Each structure stands twice: as structure tokens, then as C-alpha cells.
Amino acid sequence: MNVFNINIPTEETPMTDTLTNTGPMRDARGWFSRAEEWLDQRGKGAWIAAMVLGFILFWPIGLALLAYMIWSKRMFNSSCSSRRRTANHGVNRTSGNSAFDAYKADTLRRLEQEQDAFEAFLQRLREAKDKAEFDQFMDDRARSGRQTTDGSEA
Numbered sequence: 448m449n450v451f452n453i454n455i456p457t458e459e460t461p462m463t464d465t466l467t468n469t470g471p472m473r474d475a476r477g478w479f480s481r482a483e484e485w486l487d488q489r490g491k492g493a494w495i496a497a498m499v500l501g502f503i504l505f506w507p508i509g510l511a512l513l514a515y516m517i518w519s520k521r522m523f524n525s526s527c528s529s530r531r532r533t534a535n536h537g538v539n540r541t542s543g544n545s546a547f548d549a550y551k552a553d554t555l556r557r558l559e560q561e562q563d564a565f566e567a568f569l570q571r572l573r574e575a576k577d578k579a580e581f582d583q584f585m586d587d588r589a590r591s592g593r594q595t596t597d598g599s600e601a
Contacts, residue, residue: 498513
């Protein structure tokens, strides 16, 4: 008999490592921790779906989930800048083959030059379009100014 409510391992309920959260001791973490871990494994979409379901079932639940997601920074855990950093992470690594590394560096340099040239072309194109629109505006304004002076003289 367990007077002090201490979990004594037996053959039916073996003691497991609490750090690995396996076996019967796993239930000691509580339903909230298990649900949080389950949602974390499925990603941000699962958190958003749970929040939407919370709003549908009972709006304070959805509001509480939204507040928890913001407070624990689950909504903002991967920003565009971190994605960009991880996307460019493998660019500077060497393959071990010097010929391929030289080709790769040359190709990347050429692609960067082409990108810069294309961005400069787009900028010139925008400036030309803006100038054409401004010239059209000034011509329309001058035309409407001439019409009002012609109309007032008559």
C-alpha cells in the first residue's frame, strides 16, 4: 500500500527515465505539455489551426491560444531573414574539389552581376515610366490651362 502516494516501480509499472519522457512517467508532465509538444512537432500551421478551432468552439479559448502563441514567440519563430540566412548557409561551403569550387564561385559572381544589371535595368524602366507619366500630366495641365484662358476671353 502506498500511503504517501509515491510511485514505486513494479513489474506492471516499471520506472522509466523522466528525462526521455517515455513510459508511465510521461503522464506526469500534464496534458498541456503533451499538447504543446504535439503541436510543436507539427509546426506553425497546427498552432494556427488550434487557435482557429478555439475561436470557433469558444472565443476565449482562441484568444488564450493567440496570446500564448505571441507570448511564447511561436508566431514569430521563423522570420524571412532567418529563412534567407539558412537558404544561403551552404553557399560558402567548399566541396573539396577545387575545380568545382572555382566554377561555382565564378558562376555565383556572374549571376550576381546579371542580377545587379537587371535591377539597374528595372530602375531605369521605372524612371522612364515615371517621366512619361509626369510629362503626360504636365501636357494635360497645360492643355486644361489653355482651355480655361480661351474660355474666359470669350
